[in-house]
Amino acid sequence: MTDSEIHSKRDRDAIADVWRRTLSQIPTQFGRLAYFAGLCNPNTGIYEHHGLAALFGDEASRTALVESHAETFAAWLAMPLERQKADLDAYLSGLDEDKTSVVRNWLSSHSYQNLMPALARETAKALFMSDMEALVGILKCEYGVVYPDPDA
Numbered sequence: 001m002t003d004s005e006i007h008s009k010r011d012r013d014a015i016a017d018v019w020r021r022t023l024s025q026i027p028t029q030f031g032r033l034a035y036f037a038g039l040c041n042p043n044t045g046i047y048e049h050h051g052l053a054a055l056f057g058d059e060a061s062r063t064a065l066v067e068s069h070a071e072t073f074a075a076w077l078a079m080p081l082e083r084q085k086a087d088l089d090a091y092l093s094g095l096d097e098d099k100t101s102v103v104r105n106w107l108s109s110h111s112y113q114n115l116m117p118a119l120a121r122e123t124a125k126a127l128f129m130s131d132m133e134a135l136v137g138i139l140k141c142e143y144g145v146v147y148p149d150p151d152a
Contacts, residue, residue: 023068029076030084030091033115036069045118069117077127081134088135103139112136 026032039047047065056064079087092099106112112132116125139145 023072027094028087028091029072029079030087030115031094032072033069033076034091036065036072036117037115039065040069040118042114066117066119070119073115073117073120073124073128077124077131081131084131085135085138088139092139099139100143100145103136103143103145106132106136107140107145 022035023032026035036047039049041048047062047069049061049065052064053061055061076084076087092102095102113129116128120128
């Protein structure tokens, strides 16, 4: 087996491990996006997962996380808006925080933009932001979130 084949197998094993052990425990696509975003160091843009790195090495771990984040992002974007809404509702229901507070925070901070993989195409990022703005607008109405309009 060549070095390239060994690295490729290690990368595949790391990806399989991420999906089997962790992602299968996160019931929503949005929750998975949040999980991956939390593993990406905002100062360096490098994914860090010490347990995965200890098992497979830094390079294989990072490759697995980058690829898994991209796959999860693509899966979210492939969902029709109606399914995204249901997934987002399920995500919010699983949080300890008050849904109204979360939606109010999203309205002011747009923190959901941090869930996108850094290497995503600009068109995919624009679609994500458009979908999220529509979804947050729907949630704002559903939960009766009062948020001051800066243009009012």
